[in-house]
Amino acid sequence: MKQKITFVLSLLFGLFFINAGLDKFFHYMPMPDKISDDMMKAMTGMMAVTWLMPLIAVAEILGGLLIIFPKTRALGALIIVPIMVGILLTNTVTDASGFPIAAVFTAVLLWIIYDNRAKYAPLIEE
Structure with missing residues (x-):
């Protein structure tokens, strides 16, 4: 059941x-x-920096594709983390109207990261 929900x-x-x-x-x-x-x-x-939006778009597409498949989900989460931080900060500091949705997506991302914590262990081992 947990795998289906995830x-x-x-x-x-x-x-x-x-x-x-x-x-x-x-x-x-x-x-x-x-x-x-x-x-x-x-x-x-953000639009004044001409290369920024295409870079974010490619990272969103790539991260989204990788998160869908269980084998690559951990890598996709790592790609999405900086984008999610930007979304969360924008909806906290600039305009709080989208904060509830951003908080839900942050919670889902944190769940994905927690669920794949064993795959991140080699990154933080000494």
């Missing part, structure tokens, strides 16, 4: 990040109507 959560999590990454290339999702001034300034600053 698979479903990983599948949804991975598909979310694949969708977010693809949207950065193809812009098929509409922008929200009401965006705070602080969020608009933050997004404008």
Whole structure:
């Protein structure tokens, strides 16, 4: 039962990040109507660095794909961690309206990391 729950959560999590990454290339999702001034300034600053959004998009797509499959889930989580930190900080500092969703996705990522903790042991052994 635990494996099925983990698979479903990983599948949804991975598909979310694949969708977010693809949207950065193809812009098929509409922008929200009401965006705070602080969020608009933050997004404008990020868009000014022309290589940043494509890099984030590739990391989201790659991390999302890797998280879906149990064999590569630990690597996918490592790729997604810095992106998730950015999402969490943006929704904490700049505009808190998306914080509940960011907190749920952070909890799922932490569960995936905890579930794969044995695979990370060689990284931290002395």
